Amino acid sequence: MSFLNNVITGISLGSIYAIIALGYTMVYGIAKMLNFAHGDVIMVGAYVAFFAAGSFGLPAAAGVVLAVAVCTVLGVVIERLAYKPLRQAPSLAVLITAIGVSYFLQNSAQILWGADTKIFTPIVEGTVSLASGQLSISCVAILSVVCCVVVMAGLTLFTSRTRMGKAMRACSEDKAAAQLMGINVDATISMTFAIGSALAAVAGVLMCSAYPILSPTTGSMPGIRAFTAAVFGGIGSIPGALLGGVLLGIIETFGKAYISTDLSDAVVFAVLIIVLLVKPAGLMGRYVPEKV
Numbered sequence: 001m002s003f004l005n006n007v008i009t010g011i012s013l014g015s016i017y018a019i020i021a022l023g024y025t026m027v028y029g030i031a032k033m034l035n036f037a038h039g040d041v042i043m044v045g046a047y048v049a050f051f052a053a054g055s056f057g058l059p060a061a062a063g064v065v066l067a068v069a070v071c072t073v074l075g076v077v078i079e080r081l082a083y084k085p086l087r088q089a090p091s092l093a094v095l096i097t098a099i100g101v102s103y104f105l106q107n108s109a110q111i112l113w114g115a116d117t118k119i120f121t122p123i124v125e126g127t128v129s130l131a132s133g134q135l136s137i138s139c140v141a142i143l144s145v146v147c148c149v150v151v152m153a154g155l156t157l158f159t160s161r162t163r164m165g166k167a168m169r170a171c172s173e174d175k176a177a178a179q180l181m182g183i184n185v186d187a188t189i190s191m192t193f194a195i196g197s198a199l200a201a202v203a204g205v206l207m208c209s210a211y212p213i214l215s216p217t218t219g220s221m222p223g224i225r226a227f228t229a230a231v232f233g234g235i236g237s238i239p240g241a242l243l244g245g246v247l248l249g250i251i252e253t254f255g256k257a258y259i260s261t262d263l264s265d266a267v268v269f270a271v272l273i274i275v276l277l278v279k280p281a282g283l284m285g286r287y288v289p290e291k292v
Contacts, residue, residue, distance in 0.1 A: 004135055006257050007250065012141035012210065014249020015148035019203040020226030021233070021241040022155065023196030029172045029236035030192045033091070036098040037078060038200060039223015040105035045071045045201030046208045046218060047113055050120055060123040067201040075197025076190050083193075084186065102220075109216040122209035140209045147202060152242050155195075159238070164191055172236070225252070225268070232272055234285025243283055 023038045045067040052063035082101050086094050124139040159165035167188045170178040179185050207222055208214050225248060233244025251271055255264035275283065 002257075006253050008135075008137055008141060010250030010253035011246055012138075012144045012249070013253060014229075014246035015144045016203050016207050016210065016245075017222070017226045017229045017248050018148050018242045018245025019151055019199050019206070020222060021230040021245050022151070022238065023200050024227050024230040025233075025235050025237060025241045026168075026192050026196050028230070030168055031083070031189050033083065033094045034098065034227070035078075035083075035193075035196070036095070036223070036227075037082075037101035037105060038196065039219035039221075039226070040102050040109075041071050041074060041078075041197050041200040041219070042204035042207065042222060043109060043214075043216065043219035044074060044105060044204075046120065046204035046214055047109060048201070049123075049205045050118060050208070050214055051113070053121060064123065064202065064205050067205060068198045071197040071201035071204075072194045075193040075200075078197075079190055079193040084189075106216045106220075113216070115216060118214045120208035120212040120214045122212060123205060124209065138210075140206070144206045144210065147206060148242070148245075151199060151202070152238065155238055164188065168192060225265075228268065228272055231282055232275060234282030237282070237284045240282055240284035247283075 020038070020042060023041075024035065027033060027035045027038075048067040048070045049060075049063040052058045052066050053060060058066070078101055082097050083094065086097060122140055124143055126139045128137045128139065128142065129135070130137065159169060167178065167183045168191070170181065170183055171185055171188050175185050178188075203222075203226075204219065208218065226245065229244035229248040230241050231244070232248055233240030233242070248268060252264050252268050255267035259267055279285070
């Protein structure tokens with residue numbers, strides 16, 4: 001049963017990574033930039049939910065809604081103030097700006113909420129026992145998988161059925177041509193940041209419910225791992241984010257269980273390197289030749 005427990009743990013962890021990876025893959029797919037401050041938006045969402053429940057006594061669901069609202073606004077503000085002026089700038093300038101925004105959010109959280117580690121109260125508690133009690137699944141793990149499936153289905157329908165979703169797909173293919181067709185590219189990119197940041201808030205609450213420790217640097221490593229998941233699955237692909245996140249969670253969990261806790265990250269990145277050597281665009285990515 002330990003094998004099945006590890007599989008379930010890996011899938012639930014991978015579901016959280018998949019939700020975070022969506023923020024990276026959507027922004028890259030449309031704006032062709034890497035928002036390395038995305039991991040810190042996760043941290044902000046977790047803090048908002050933490051203080052909404054702890055200091056203001058709001059129900060867990062209300063805390064999640066408040067965290068989503070705050071992170072949505074934060075994502076739009078970050079895009080407008082930090083990234084929009086660099087729309088035509090070299091990619092290195094955007095990368096450095098993203099790192100600067102990341103450190104700004106971490107230090108702002110330290111000033112606002114303190115540097116001490118806080119114990120996060122899970123939004124759901126308890127376990128479900130199967131196979132005469134030999135197999136135990138936490139309610140947080142079940143909720144993480146359900147949220148991941150709902151988010152993926154919702155995003156797929158959104159991008160394929162709605163006007164804004166189709167505008168996002170058009171901008172992903174060719175922003176200049178989309179603009180000539182009357183699509184507001186700036187509003188589309190802002191909407192992409194808003195959706196990605198809202199999902200980051202959900203992922204932050206789920207992550208801190210599964211691993212109830214919260215600090216200003218909480219989002220750093222999960223953000224890097226989720227970016228790895230996005231590259232693993234094929235950055236720019238929504239199904240690739242799901243596949244990459246789940247596989248990454250399973251590999252990390254089995255690496256900790258059967259190899260070494262200290263070497264689990266090394267195993268994850270070693271698998272990533274092997275996959276990229278075989279498929280440089282990722283498992284579900286597609287190679288697009290550069291136009292000259």
